[in-house]
Amino acid sequence: MKIRIIITGGTFDKHYDEIRGNLTFKDTHLPEILKFVRCTVPIELELNQLIDSLDMQTANRMQVLESCRRAPEDRIVITHGTDTMTETAEVLGKAGLAKRIVMTGAMVPYIFNNSDAVFNLGCALIAVQLVPVGVHITMNGRLFAWDDVQKNRELGVFEAKRA
Amino acid sequence: MKIRIIITGGTFDKHYDEIRGNLTFKDTHLPEILKFVRCTVPIELELNQLIDSLDMQTANRMQVLESCRRAPEDRIVITHGTDTMTETAEVLGKAGLAKRIVMTGAMVPYIFNNSDAVFNLGCALIAVQLVPVGVHITMNGRLFAWDDVQKNRELGVFEAKRA
Amino acid sequence: MKIRIIITGGTFDKHYDEIRGNLTFKDTHLPEILKFVRCTVPIELELNQLIDSLDMQTANRMQVLESCRRAPEDRIVITHGTDTMTETAEVLGKAGLAKRIVMTGAMVPYIFNNSDAVFNLGCALIAVQLVPVGVHITMNGRLFAWDDVQKNRELGVFEAKRA
Amino acid sequence: MKIRIIITGGTFDKHYDEIRGNLTFKDTHLPEILKFVRCTVPIELELNQLIDSLDMQTANRMQVLESCRRAPEDRIVITHGTDTMTETAEVLGKAGLAKRIVMTGAMVPYIFNNSDAVFNLGCALIAVQLVPVGVHITMNGRLFAWDDVQKNRELGVFEAKRA
Numbered sequence: 001m002k003i004r005i006i007i008t009g010g011t012f013d014k015h016y017d018e019i020r021g022n023l024t025f026k027d028t029h030l031p032e033i034l035k036f037v038r039c040t041v042p043i044e045l046e047l048n049q050l051i052d053s054l055d056m057q058t059a060n061r062m063q064v065l066e067s068c069r070r071a072p073e074d075r076i077v078i079t080h081g082t083d084t085m086t087e088t089a090e091v092l093g094k095a096g097l098a099k100r101i102v103m104t105g106a107m108v109p110y111i112f113n114n115s116d117a118v119f120n121l122g123c124a125l126i127a128v129q130l131v132p133v134g135v136h137i138t139m140n141g142r143l144f145a146w147d148d149v150q151k152n153r154e155l156g157v158f159e160a161k162r163a
Numbered sequence: 164m165k166i167r168i169i170i171t172g173g174t175f176d177k178h179y180d181e182i183r184g185n186l187t188f189k190d191t192h193l194p195e196i197l198k199f200v201r202c203t204v205p206i207e208l209e210l211n212q213l214i215d216s217l218d219m220q221t222a223n224r225m226q227v228l229e230s231c232r233r234a235p236e237d238r239i240v241i242t243h244g245t246d247t248m249t250e251t252a253e254v255l256g257k258a259g260l261a262k263r264i265v266m267t268g269a270m271v272p273y274i275f276n277n278s279d280a281v282f283n284l285g286c287a288l289i290a291v292q293l294v295p296v297g298v299h300i301t302m303n304g305r306l307f308a309w310d311d312v313q314k315n316r317e318l319g320v321f322e323a324k325r326a
Numbered sequence: 327m328k329i330r331i332i333i334t335g336g337t338f339d340k341h342y343d344e345i346r347g348n349l350t351f352k353d354t355h356l357p358e359i360l361k362f363v364r365c366t367v368p369i370e371l372e373l374n375q376l377i378d379s380l381d382m383q384t385a386n387r388m389q390v391l392e393s394c395r396r397a398p399e400d401r402i403v404i405t406h407g408t409d410t411m412t413e414t415a416e417v418l419g420k421a422g423l424a425k426r427i428v429m430t431g432a433m434v435p436y437i438f439n440n441s442d443a444v445f446n447l448g449c450a451l452i453a454v455q456l457v458p459v460g461v462h463i464t465m466n467g468r469l470f471a472w473d474d475v476q477k478n479r480e481l482g483v484f485e486a487k488r489a
Numbered sequence: 490m491k492i493r494i495i496i497t498g499g500t501f502d503k504h505y506d507e508i509r510g511n512l513t514f515k516d517t518h519l520p521e522i523l524k525f526v527r528c529t530v531p532i533e534l535e536l537n538q539l540i541d542s543l544d545m546q547t548a549n550r551m552q553v554l555e556s557c558r559r560a561p562e563d564r565i566v567i568t569h570g571t572d573t574m575t576e577t578a579e580v581l582g583k584a585g586l587a588k589r590i591v592m593t594g595a596m597v598p599y600i601f602n603n604s605d606a607v608f609n610l611g612c613a614l615i616a617v618q619l620v621p622v623g624v625h626i627t628m629n630g631r632l633f634a635w636d637d638v639q640k641n642r643e644l645g646v647f648e649a650k651r652a
Contacts, residue, residue, distance in 0.1 A: 011347060018433040019482045021337060021409075023349065037282035038270055039304035040320050083347075107201055107344040112437050113602065119200035122285025125304045130293040141202035141288045156345045157203050174510060181596040182645045184500060184572075186512065246510075270507040274601050276439065319508045363608035364596055365630035366646050433527055445526035448611025451630045456619040467528035467614045483529050 002042040003128055004073040005030060008064060008088075009050040010081030012117045014109035025050040029110045030079070033118060041125065044073060053081020053088075053105075061091045068097055077124045078103045082158075085137060086149055093135040093146035101135045102128040102143075107156050165205040166291055167236040168193060171227060171251075172213035173244030175280045177272035188213040192273045193242070196281060204288065207236060216244025216251070216268075224254045231260055238291045241266045242284075245321075248300060249312055256298040256309035264298045265291040265306075270319050328368040329454055330399040331356060334390060334414075335376040336407030338443045340435035351376040355436045356405070359444060367451065370399060379407025379414075379431075387417045394423055403450045404429045408484075411463060412475055419461040419472035427461045428454040428469075433482050491531040492617055493562040494519060497553060497577075498539040499570030501606045503598035514539040518599045519568070522607060530614065533562060542570025542577070542594075550580045557586055566613045567592045571647075574626060575638055582624040582635035590624045591617040591632075596645050 007013065007028045015026040030045055048067050049060060068076055080088055082105045089103055104124040106117035123138040135146035139158040148161050170176065170191045178189040193208055211230050212223060231239055243251055245268045252266055267287040269280035286301040298309040302321040311324050333339065333354045341352040356371055374393050375386060394402055406414055408431045415429055430450040432443035449464040461472040465484040474487050496502065496517045504515040519534055537556050538549060557565055569577055571594045578592055593613040595606035612627040624635035628647040637650050 016434055016438055019479070021349075023347075033282075036271075036277040037279045037304065038302075038320060039282075040322075041304040108199075108342055111439055112342055113439060114199040114437070116200045118282045119196075119202075119285040122282040122304070123289040126286040126290045126301060126306060127293065129306060130290065138289060139201075141200065141204045141285070143289060143292060153345070157201060159203075179597055179601055182642070184512075186510075271505055274603070275505055276600055276602060316508070359608075362597075362603040363605045363630065364628075364646060365608075366648075367630045434525075440525040442526045445522075445528075445607045445611040448608040448630070449615040452612040452627060452632060453615045453619065455632060456616065464615060465527075467526065467530040467611070469615060469618060483527060485529075 001075065001129065002044055002073050003125065004044045004046060004071045004076045006046045006048045006064060006067050006071075006076060006078045007050070008048050008053070008060075008078060008080045010053050010079060010085075010105045011109050012079045012081075012106040012120075013050060014111070016111060023109065033110065033121060037118065037122070039125070041129075046071075051081070053084040056081070056084050056088065061088045064088055065092055065095055068092060068099060068101060069095070071099070074099055075128045076101045077121075077128050079121075080105050082107060082139070082151055086146070086151060089135050089137055089146035089149070098133055100128055100131050100133055102131060103135070103137045104139060164238065164292065165207055165236050166288065167207045167209060167234045167239045169209045169211045169227060169230050169234075169239060169241045170213070171211050171216070171223075171241060171243045173216050173242060173248075173268045174272050175242045175244075175269040175283075176213060177274070179274060186272065196273065196284060200281065200285070202288070209234075214244070216247040219244070219247050219251065224251045227251055228254055228258055231255060231262060231264060232258070234262070237262055239264045240284075240287045240291050243268050245270060245302070245314055249309070249314060252298050252300055252309035252312070261296055263291055263294050263296055265294060266298070266300045267302060327401065327455065328370055328399050329451065330370045330372060330397045330402045332372045332374045332390060332393050332397075332402060332404045333376070334374050334379070334386075334404060334406045336379050336405060336411075336431045337435050338405045338407075338430075338432040338446075339376060340437070342437060349435065359436065359447060363444065363448070365451070372397075377407070379410040382407070382410050382414065387414045390414055391417055391421055394418060394425060394427060395421070397425070400425055401454045402427045403447075403454050405447075406431050408433060408465070408477055412472070412477060415461050415463055415472035415475070424459055426454055426457050426459055428457060429461070429463045430465060490564065490618065491533055491562050492614065493533045493535060493560045493565045495535045495537045495553060495556050495560075495565060495567045496539070497537050497542070497549075497567060497569045499542050499568060499574075499594045500598050501568045501570075501593075501595040501609075502539060503600070505600060512598065522599065522610060526607065526611070528614070530618075535560075540570070542573040545570070545573050545577065550577045553577055554580055554584055557581060557588060557590060558584075560588070563588055564617045565590045566610075566617050568610075569594050571596060571628065571640055575635070575640060578624050578626055578635035578638070587622055589617055589620050589622055591620060592624070592626045593628060
């Protein structure tokens with residue numbers, strides 16, 4: 001059972017530019033992470049885009065949807081910025097693909113000591129092996145359906161819409 | 164949906180004793196980990212024992228089983244040394260409790276830069292929310308039933324018995 | 327021989343704000359660092375300011391100078407942003423205090439896995455015990471006099487003016 | 490001014506063997522460390538041996554002395570296990586080479602999150618540029634002469650013999 005990981009950037013893959021002193025993108029850290037977590041699940045990595053999700057336009061989300069559609073794999077993990085993750089999830093959810101899709105991201109970039117990125121990736125990789133067909137989000141150790149999740153921007157956590 | 168995490172020690176929670184220069188146990192790192200991974204799932208932590216799983220005797224495994232039995236929660240994650248994880252899984256599996264139990268551990272202690280502990284914990288916390296009643300093991304990004312898993316000691320990975 | 331560490335902020339002490347997704351200041355990491363590096367030199371920590379050195383005005387540099395002047399200690403380490411470290415060094419150098427002052431900073435914040443902050447702090451703490459009276463900068467494993475150092479902004483390294 | 494770093498192993502360079510679950514040696518981490526700390530001092534790395542200093546025999550210490558003698562560089566840093574660092578320092582000190590030698594090590598291996606290795610390396614690299622001819626040890630942010638230093642094994646710190 002091969003899993004495709006579609007990489008779109010987001011806080012997860014932010015890189016620190018020491019010359020400019022800011023957070024930006026350079027490359028994905030997924031190959032490095034998958035190695036040290038000792039993952040033996042067959043993975044197909046796809047670098048779809050490296051973008052802050054606040055900068056995502058409709059075309060960007062269509063590019064993610066198109067990748068999901070084209071993927072030969074039935075099970076897909078998507079790394080995505082948290083700010084508009086639910087918007088892309090909605091685009092994917094409404095498309096109604098017969099695939100198991102789990103989106104995740106990070107509140108703290110992987111390159112920080114105390115990042116949630118590796119934990120979230122673990123959640124997503126197992127979730128995608130167990131969920132039914134449909135689009136899901138995993139953050140904060142929880143799993144949400146695409147149409148019942150929102151980011152609480154004050155607390156920096158994801159929560160169900162229906163309390 | 165509250166999840167109980169039963170801590171038994173293992174490589175996951177190994178501590179470096181800088182005076183003696185060896186790996187030993189001092190305390191669990193679970194509270195610290197659950198905080199920085201930003202977990203919002205209600206968790207009940209239970210420090211069952213802190214032991215190298217090579218030192219586990221029947222009484223130690225019974226102590227784990229008894230904790231599972233007594234737990235008011237239906238969903239239980241167990242951190243455990245990898246060397247005899249499948250043996251404890253067998254004890255739990257044969258007991259046939261009507262609970263969802265997911266065991267995990269680490270090949271590299273949490274305190275190392277390149278540990279698999281946090282990833283494995285993510286896998287276990289999501290798995291326990293999705294699996295049917297029974298005893299499971301998650302390692303290497305994969306999920307196994309208790310009666311179809313073995314540790315490949317040469318490669319340091321878990322694999323299904325039935326190739 | 328007590329050493330005063332005057333903290334002014336800079337990249338060294340940058341903090342990641344996971345709600346806003348940017349690098350900012352919250353508190354200094356010096357107490358935590360001094361503990362795990364097992365420093366036994368008596369240290370007096372002074373939180374002078376927490377500021378990006380690009381935002382430093384004359385008043386900010388005067389505040390650092392005034393702290394150096396008032397300090398009962400003869401040996402002073404200053405953590406400072408790299409962008410205008412040489413400017414503050416010039417202010418301190420021209421003041422001609424009869425003290426041993428060593429400035430340092432970081433190109434990558436301490437909170438990143440691959441930060442140079444801890445290394446630079448080691449350099450500064452030893453240097454201040456060995457240098458003659460005057461103002462010095464240590465970065466990149468090298469020691470510079472305040473009037474013969476510049477930051478090479480393309481390479482992100484400090485170098486002597488007189489090649 | 491080129492600096493030679495003579496590597497002998499010790500806790501500094503300990504590696505975690507995830508198959509056997511113990512700390513051992515595999516290779517030195519110095520090239521990786523020197524890169525991320527952004528060191529621009531010309532360095533000549535010499536892998537002299539990779540050994541726990543408790544296992545060091547006379548021949549091992551002679552091998553270090555011989556490397557110091559043969560080195561074209563005047564300034565030498567030696568990474569060494571802490572348990573018998575003072576013994577090797579005595580061998581080197583009594584040899585009376587006309588070189589500046591600074592020994593250091595680590596109480597916690599570099600591969601741990603909270604290691605003192607990188608800090609100690611910073612201390613040693615700056616110290617060797619400033620000390621007079623002779624053999625020195627830097628640990629805990631302090632600098633000691635080879636004939637006035639001992640390891641306090643209860644506290645895990647280095648201290649002067651003459652309190």
